[in-house]
Amino acid sequence: MSNPRTARVTTGTRASSELLGPLVRFAAAAVRNDAVDPLTTELVRLRCASYHDCHT
Amino acid sequence: MDLAPWLGDSDALVELDAAHEAAWRVADSELLALCRDRLGMLLRHRTTLDAIHRARAAELRAWATSDAFDHRARAALEFTEQYVVDVAAITDEQADAVRAHLGDDAFATFVNALLVVEQRMTLELGLAAVLGEAAPA
Numbered sequence: 725m726s727n728p729r730t731a732r733v734t735t736g737t738r739a740s741s742e743l744l745g746p747l748v749r750f751a752a753a754a755v756r757n758d759a760v761d762p763l764t765t766e767l768v769r770l771r772c773a774s775y776h777d778c779h780t
Numbered sequence: 781m782d783l784a785p786w787l788g789d790s791d792a793l794v795e796l797d798a799a800h801e802a803a804w805r806v807a808d809s810e811l812l813a814l815c816r817d818r819l820g821m822l823l824r825h826r827t828t829l830d831a832i833h834r835a836r837a838a839e840l841r842a843w844a845t846s847d848a849f850d851h852r853a854r855a856a857l858e859f860t861e862q863y864v865v866d867v868a869a870i871t872d873e874q875a876d877a878v879r880a881h882l883g884d885d886a887f888a889t890f891v892n893a894l895l896v897v898e899q900r901m902t903l904e905l906g907l908a909a910v911l912g913e914a915a916p917a
Contacts, residue, residue, distance in 0.1 A: 750796045753791045777867075
């Protein structure tokens with residue numbers, strides 16, 4: 725279980741868009757890649773969710 | 781490791797390369813290089829390890845007790861180590877320690893840059909470990 729946390733940066737904080745643009749596009753390209761079988765893909769998705777502390 | 785044989789048929793590699801190049805342009809490159817070296821040591825990323833001088837590696841290994849690093853570098857190294865061990869368990873104190881030196885926007889940029897550098901290393905390590913060095917047909 726993750727540590728309870730508070731906001732770590734103030735509202736309006738922005739990382740460099742010069743970096744975020746290709747980073748988001750890389751993630752999208754990885755998601756679009758369908759070369760891996762569905763079971764492995766799901767295992768990776770779940771691992772990524774855990775890694776990113778994602779609960780959606 | 782050349783990622784092109786594995787990712788060359790998608791636009792993922794183009795974007796990963798672009799993100800990697802941007803990371804070094806927009807983040808504090810000296811601080812990022814320090815953390816890249818420590819990342820490489822912890823992940824045993826051969827290309828990175830081969831580029832680190834032996835004395836530098838010894839210094840980095842002992843950063844917690846060494847006086848060779850200032851408070852800013854130490855905060856970034858502690859953050860980086862926790863990032864590798866368990867990114868979801870980074871504490872508010874560890875994040876605050878880096879943010880206090882960089883400011884909010886630069887802190888957010890630094891974390892994203894660290895992600896890109898680590899992502900590339902683990903991608904290379906993962907592909908080599910799971911698929912071997914042989915390129916796909």
